[in-house]
Amino acid sequence: MSSRPAHADHQAQDRRNTISARSLVKTFGHGETRVTALDNIDVDIRENEFFTLLGPSGCGKTTLLRLIAGFELPTGGTIELEGKDITALPPHLRPVNTVFQNYALFPHMTVAENVGFGLKMLGKPSGDIDARVKKMLSLVQLEAMANRRTDQLSGGQQQRVALARALAPAPKVLLLDEPLAALDLKLRKNMQLELKSLQHETGITFVFVTHDQEEALTMSDRIAVMRDGAILQIGSPKDIYDRPTHRFVADFIGDINIFEGTVESTEGNQAKVRLRDGETVLARMPEAGTSAGSCALAVRPESLRIAGPGEAAALEGTLENVVYMGAAHNLHLRLGSGEELVVRHGGSTEGIDLSPGAQLGVVIAPGGARVLA
């Protein structure tokens, strides 16, 4: 059986593309009820990576997954798997398996029969199937459940069966559509770690769908942030978090302060931005497009801190609210322009006046402010 981990073969080489989608378009319906679910998507998913599709409800994540699995045919564009055009290939001929959002376990089969189904359909000898099923069940720690019916399992156990079933035929790509959405928080955290290590062990390319940004940040090698059927940005979690190129991306991932401003002058990739309350701030420009004029300025709360005594403050505001966050405090300030500013103040708050209405100076960490494209 071809369960040989793929990463061993290609470790030395550059990562090749497992999935390449070009100008992918998918519309549903006709005339007035026509919906564009995917609008000209280009994406390359690399071999052996944990790739996440992140975006709000209805942005087309499931649709993209269904196109890759072959349940749906694209209205336009092509999909390649390891350089081979699979656009028109029916699902049962694609070496791609899916973990469905509702698990879709076969209710008339036992756990072991579910897990062995793919191999049986591939015509493997039953001895091989049994061995592989055993291995997969031990991988997801369900050996004891092999002969149970699937409706006798808890949600988390069903989820593992779905995972084992999809991994058993050792597909080239595993598609996961919000597999953790139905689990409670604790179980979810556990499964996040397990999924990540499973992906590492098997060396299979994972395409993971979620609308939970925290989940995306902790698990992914790369993230594609989607909105309205388009991919806005693709990058590592750090890229997406630290260098969002799009206002929507910045807003969607983590907490962020966004201000209106005007670019006064640029020098290299630094820009001097005048805010609405008249103060100027130094900020990094996005790689593409260095247009002068009005812009949006983004600063993460953790790139800000309260200025110490005698320290030059970049911004000034009136304290309105203090929210205790455990390891830090979130200080909500109102700027002169009327805009709100959230500062995540890490260290001790000793020596800082935290009474409502206090005037506080704020320092921006170097490189903390960015102009959004």
Next chain:
Amino acid sequence: MAETSVPTPRRAPRARDLKAMPGFKTIGWACIFALYMPLAVLIIFSFNDNRSVVKWTEFSLRWYEAALENDGIRNAAWVSVKVAAVATIFSTIAATMAALATTRTAAFRGQGLAYGIINQPLMIPEIVTAISTLSLFSLVKQATGVTGIGYLMAAHTAFCIPFAFMPIRARLEDMTLTLEQAGADLYATPWQSFRYITLPLLMPGILAGAMLAFVVSLDDVIITLMVAGPGETTLPIFILGALRRGITPEINAVSTVLVAVSVILVIALFLVQGRMKK
């Protein structure tokens, strides 16, 4: 009850549903009486040790014995079972295919029309269907010279299809497409998907459809009356003929057996559908 200043309601408050309406019980019992009293009379007098069907004397199984020994009844029962079995098999197969075609394919033009066409025979008066079937078969018989019980079986198969279709389609509509997609995702060809996923899950629906078809075929009078040739007398037709000579306890016995078969099938259907809900 302790005395309170608040006026106590005469009865304990109950959940307000239809059962609480005045007269509900009376009407309910009246309906049950109207529906089952005739049957009760029929069944009781089939065990009567007397030729009379209005005066009770003593319990006996003699009319059942008589019925068993009656060649006419035995032949008719055999014809009925043969026709019903053949009609059940073919109509269930056709209904299953029709249900799959109207639920398991991409939406196509005229899908609603197809659904309507399959169910329409339920709306057409049976006598009209009977006469038109007779006309068609006469034409065919004249053209080909072929005769036989095949015509009766074909007619039964045709009118059983919509009955078999309904529970099968209902079951298919309840089954999400996701399971079949999961099958395809796990390398099942369309045929394997059908064989290993759709068919086993659809089985309760198919059984329900088959039972319905069997009962409907077994009970049919009008179409059979028109289409059946000589020597193709089914049980209901035999009973009808015998009635012209007056009700006999023997007929009561045969009718009771027919009722028993129907009841057994309905109970089986009920059990199957109970399992289906799980």
